[in-house]
Structure formats: C-alpha cells, structure tokens
Amino acid sequence: MTVIETKAIYRDSPDYERARIGRVFNHRRPNRYPHAVVEATCVQDIVNAVQLAKSQNLRVSVRSGGHSWAAWSVRDNAILIDLGKYNFIEYDAESKIAKVSPRTTGKMLNEYLAPKGRMFAGGHCPDVGLGGFLLQGGMGWNCKNWGWACEQIAAIDVVTAEGIPLHCNDQENSDLFWAARGAGPGFPAIVTAFYLNTREYFEAMKNSTFIYPLSEYKTVMDWVQKAAQECDSSIEAVAVGIIDPQTKVPAILTSFVTFQQTESAALASLKSVNENHPPGAIFEALSQATSIANEYCAQAIANPEGHRYIAENAYIKNEADVTEVLRKAMTTLPEGSKSFTLWFSMFPGSRLELPDMALSMQSDHYMALYTVWEKEEDDERCTKWVRDVMREVERESVGAYLGDSDFQVRKTMFWGDEQGRRLGEVRRKWDPQGRICGYLDQGDKSGVEGLENVHEWQK
Ligand SMILES: Cc1cc2nc3c(=O)[nH]c(=O)nc-3n(C[C@H](O)[C@H](O)[C@H](O)COP(=O)(O)OP(=O)(O)OC[C@H]3O[C@@H](n4cnc5c(N)ncnc54)[C@H](O)[C@@H]3O)c2cc1C
Known part of the structure; x- marks a missing residue:
C-alpha cells in the first residue's frame, strides 16, 4: 500500500491535470475527474492500484495509448491506471512471437521488428496503443485479407478485477482470452502483456x-x-x-x-x-x-x-x-x-x-x-x-x-447476439462488482450490465 500511495496523483496535486488528460489524443476534453491517477511502471503497481481501488470502493479505469476518441480512460471517481510508463517489447526468434506492453504503439513495434525481418499489422496511425486497439479487434494493415489484428494474439497476461496476475490463452483462463479479442473497453481485467504472432516484413x-x-x-x-x-x-x-x-x-x-x-x-x-x-x-x-x-x-x-x-x-x-x-x-x-x-x-x-x-x-x-x-x-x-x-x-x-464509437451518443450492435450474451456472462464472472469501469455510456451507468447490443432506432 505504501508503494501505491507514493505513486498515486490526487486531485490536489499540481501534476493532476497533466496526469488526467496529458496523454489523451482528442483535445475535446472530457469533463470527468478520476479520484487519482497511478502511473504504473510494473505489474506490481497495477496490482497495488487495484487493491487501492478496492480498499476505497472505487472503480478502476485503464489507459494504454490514450487514443480512444471518447477518452474512455477518464472516468469520475475511479483510480485511473495509466500504463504510459510501463514499457517493453521482446521478440522470440524461434516462435516469432513478440511480447509487448499494452502502451506499445504500432510504430514502436514495427520499428523494433523491421530489422528482424518481421512486422505486425497494427493500427494505421503510428501512435495508437496496442492495448485499446487489440481489445476491440484491431482494424490493422490489410485487414480485409489478413484478418483482424486480434486474431494474431497468441496469449495475454492480465491482472484481474480482484488484483490477481494471470496468464490466459486458449487452454488457460480461456474465457478471458476469448473476451480479450473483441470486448474492447468492457474487458473485465487489465491486460499487462500481449503475445503477438508476427508476419514477414514486406520489402x-x-x-x-x-x-x-x-x-x-x-x-x-x-x-x-x-x-x-x-x-x-x-x-x-x-x-x-x-x-x-x-x-x-x-x-x-x-x-x-x-x-x-x-x-x-x-x-x-x-x-x-x-x-x-x-x-x-x-x-x-x-x-x-x-x-x-x-x-x-x-x-x-x-x-x-x-x-x-x-x-x-x-x-x-x-x-x-x-x-x-x-x-x-x-x-x-x-x-x-x-x-x-x-x-x-x-x-x-x-x-x-x-x-x-x-x-x-x-x-x-x-x-x-x-x-x-x-x-x-x-x-x-x-x-x-x-x-x-x-x-x-x-x-x-x-x-x-x-x-x-462513442456509446454516450449512439446505441447499436457491436457483436452477434450469441457473442454479446456470452460476453455479458464472462464480464459478470470475472468482475461481478464492476470494479473495472467498462463501457462509457450516457451518465456512465452501464456497469456490469454492459451495452445492450441493439439498434436503438429499431426499438
Ligand atoms: C488517430 C487515430 C487513429 C486510429 N486508427 C485506427 C486504426 O487504424 N484501426 C483501428 O482499429 N482503430 C484505430 N483507432 C481507434 C483506436 O484503436 C481506439 O481508439 C483504441 O481504443 C485506442 O487504443 P489506446 O490504447 O491508444 O487507447 P486508450 O484510450 O488508452 O484505451 C482505450 C480503452 O481501452 C481499454 N484498455 C486499453 N488498454 C487496456 C488494458 N491494458 N487493459 C484493459 N483495458 C484496456 C480501456 O477501457 C481504455 O479506456 C484510431 C484512433 C485514433 C485516435
């Protein structure tokens, strides 16, 4: 607890405004104010931040690259975990898998992979964080032919809403792994690492x-x-x-x-x-x-x-x-x-x-x-x-x-009926109290219920 107390930036700090929105891409600034911001540099910081939120009955929000158009990371009365200072890229030449921190951008990853003759089809914009991008699916380079970027996720590491570090793939904690490929900002845990299949560099x-x-x-x-x-x-x-x-x-x-x-x-x-x-x-x-x-x-x-x-x-x-x-x-x-x-x-x-x-x-x-x-x-x-x-x-x-999308403005369908229902179950199983902020709808009320997954105009 002592560690996290020293890292949390509270509303009375002169650094608070920078920490709240300094890494938010959209300059249409949100009128929302987290209780505190934790600039994590390691998994233990993330665990501690979740424990801090639990101890004060607050929610947790997450920021990787800060490129969500609607600034989903900036939430009232939450501990905002900013991963901007939690940085790593590793590459295993045998498996051709890159292990990256969620704040890694497509540009950072491709600059690292190019000399190794590899690439990753991340977002088209250089500075989009892989965290938000991959969780929502990831419409990357040549998506029409190579598929969604999230199809290249081999595994993830997470910290759960209870503050427990876990590894997830199609064998272990497979329901979280299933959700990590398309839940977007409603993913009910915090991703601390992505293991990504890379592809050959194009000359x-x-x-x-x-x-x-x-x-x-x-x-x-x-x-x-x-x-x-x-x-x-x-x-x-x-x-x-x-x-x-x-x-x-x-x-x-x-x-x-x-x-x-x-x-x-x-x-x-x-x-x-x-x-x-x-x-x-x-x-x-x-x-x-x-x-x-x-x-x-x-x-x-x-x-x-x-x-x-x-x-x-x-x-x-x-x-x-x-x-x-x-x-x-x-x-x-x-x-x-x-x-x-x-x-x-x-x-x-x-x-x-x-x-x-x-x-x-x-x-x-x-x-x-x-x-x-x-x-x-x-x-x-x-x-x-x-x-x-x-x-x-x-x-x-x-x-x-x-x-x-911005769920505060328009309701529509984001998943098939069956997948939307299953996602709701996975979210309630892993985060029954809605510790992780989830989808920012009007008034930030969706909580554990998540999004309706219906066309508003058809109702
Ligand atoms: C200029 C620009 C260009 C873009 N181009 C593309 C594109 O080519 N293709 C495409 O598909 N999208 C694109 N996008 C959309 C972008 O992928 C999404 O806005 C995405 O959410 C940004 O991810 P981020 O990590 O930078 O954002 P953040 O604002 O940091 O994260 C968004 C939300 O995702 C969740 N999240 C992020 N990291 C984690 C984590 N580690 N654990 C749990 N939850 C997390 C949180 O709810 C967070 O609030 C673009 C956006 C911008 C602004």
Missing part, C-alpha cells in the same frame, strides 16, 4: 492514389467497390471523402496499397487498378514506392495532434447501394474543417468464418466519419453534422466497430 510496398472531383462521385465509388473485390490478397483498398488541403475543395480520393516482397510482384498487383481506374482524376500517382514508415507519416498528417475530434462508424449491409448510402457522408464534410470520411473494403475477410472470439460484427463495407476541427466554437456545427449523417446511414447498417 516492396507500393501505392496507387487517384483524386477525383465530386462530379465523378458515383462513377468512382461504384468502381472502387468493384476493384477492391477483384484485387489480389496483397492489396488494401480505401475511398476517402476529403477536403483537399491545398485547394480547400471537397474531393474523393482512392488509394490501393500493396504489400509484396518484390518490385515486379507489386507492379503486377497494381496493374489492373492503374489501367482501369475511371478517367477524370485531378491527381494520380501510380505505383509509388512506399513503406510502413511512409504510411504512418501520411496518417499522422491526416489525424493531427492537438485537434478536436468526433469519430463515428457503421458496417453497411452487403446488399446496400453503398454509393448512395455514403453520398452525404462523403460529399458534405463540414466546411473549414479537416474532416474526412472513410470507406474501407473488408471483403473477402468479411465473408469468412471468424475464429471463436468475442469479435463477431463485420460486413463488406466499413464506413467511418473522422470529424476534425480546431476551435470549440465549431463543436456544435460539427457534432450536428455527424448526427445528421448517421441518422440516415445507421438504417443501412448491420452494426458498428467499437474502436470508432
């Missing part, structure tokens, strides 16, 4: 990008969906509604990134999109050499630090007219903002049977709004735009991805 990555005026919207969106289905399994395909930073004019960007080992294989993969993309592009870059490091830079520019954000998302029904469903989202971005709308192809992975894990929601078409602005005076305008767009889009959706 020859190339990218073809085309930007079109909005007048070509329908042609481009119809084409990109078809092209993404026909691409080989080395290619990740996206369409993005953007406001061109140079001209300030809205436009549609399509991008195809191929992960290959040789230059000729990469060129062959992109040949079809290079030859068959619709005419009328205002910008084209064919088969440009790229790398994970390059792509991280581009993502960091698109998601600048120090800004205000709202993320929203939906899996659009496979049979929907996706071009029309997304028209408003893609073409009416809030003026003067740095917002963008993403369509991310999930086919063919979306049609394959998933392993037995909590993650169970997907469709061929992932769409997400990333609304980005600088000044508080624009909060209402940007929030209204998101609400207006989603009111129509959600009716054409099968559910949503935890990672780009």
